[in-house]
Amino acid sequence: MKIKYLLPLSLIGLMFACGPTTKLEKSWADPSFNAATTQPFTKVLIIAPLKDAASQRTAEDKIAKKLKQGVGVQSYSYLSTSDTNKNAVDQKLLKDGFDGIIEMHLKEVEKSTEYVQGSYYGGYGYRGYYGYGSYSPGYYTENKTFMVETNLYSIRENKLLWSGTTSSLNPTSFEATLDQIIYTIKYELQKKGLIKK
Numbered sequence: 584m585k586i587k588y589l590l591p592l593s594l595i596g597l598m599f600a601c602g603p604t605t606k607l608e609k610s611w612a613d614p615s616f617n618a619a620t621t622q623p624f625t626k627v628l629i630i631a632p633l634k635d636a637a638s639q640r641t642a643e644d645k646i647a648k649k650l651k652q653g654v655g656v657q658s659y660s661y662l663s664t665s666d667t668n669k670n671a672v673d674q675k676l677l678k679d680g681f682d683g684i685i686e687m688h689l690k691e692v693e694k695s696t697e698y699v700q701g702s703y704y705g706g707y708g709y710r711g712y713y714g715y716g717s718y719s720p721g722y723y724t725e726n727k728t729f730m731v732e733t734n735l736y737s738i739r740e741n742k743l744l745w746s747g748t749t750s751s752l753n754p755t756s757f758e759a760t761l762d763q764i765i766y767t768i769k770y771e772l773q774k775k776g777l778i779k780k
Contacts (some may be wrong), residue, residue, distance in 0.1 A: 584585045604754065604760070605760060605764055606750055610747035610748070611746045613742065616745075616776075618628070624682050624778070626653075626679075626680050627650065627655050628656055628661060628662075628681050630662075630687070631643050631687040633688065634689065641757070642761055643657035645765055648677055648760065650778075672678050676738050677738060677739075679748070679751070683694040683736060684735070684739060685735055685736075686733070686736070688731070690748060695726045696725055697723070730748055730750055731748065731749050741772065747771060
């Protein structure tokens with residue numbers, strides 16, 4: 584095989600090896616929602632209590648950045664510790680011109696065990712005998728799947744418009760995984776006509 588064919592094949596392999604580990608597992612949209620007659624959101628509160636204050640700020644900043652400029656408002660900059668009554672908060676939001684809420688939270692972490700087969704590398708064969716090779720024994724590995732639920736609420740109508748759950752397998756970077764989740768959710772909301780492209 585010529586070298587010029589090896590490069591494209593190796594790039595294809597790399598793309599599959601580094602493919603996204605986040606996918607949309609399930610989603611629900613309000614059947615009464617009509618994209619043609621519904622006004623787009625103009626001011627949305629973003630709430631993302633994922634694991635700690637720093638993670639929440641990072642998530643809310645990233646979501647706000649992906650929305651049209653000026654539409655997303657991070658909860659950490661708007662809500663205070665005294666904002667605990669839902670009805671009072673809803674009234675405050677309406678008074679301040681909010682019409683939607685995006686809420687993202689970690690639903691659960693699923694653990695599973697997988698057996699990885701052993702493998703043999705190199706060596707030569709002579710009547711069934713192999714030498715100068717190496718054998719890697721099989722082993723068990725634990726997988727962690729992070730299930731994140733995202734909800735989109737209409738404050739004007741006081742109801743849930745859309746809910747979706749994404750799964751992220753063995754994430755190694757919080758920010759990279761968060762980017763994948765936001766991309767997956769944004770694509771689905773655009774497809775449903777819940778947010779504009």
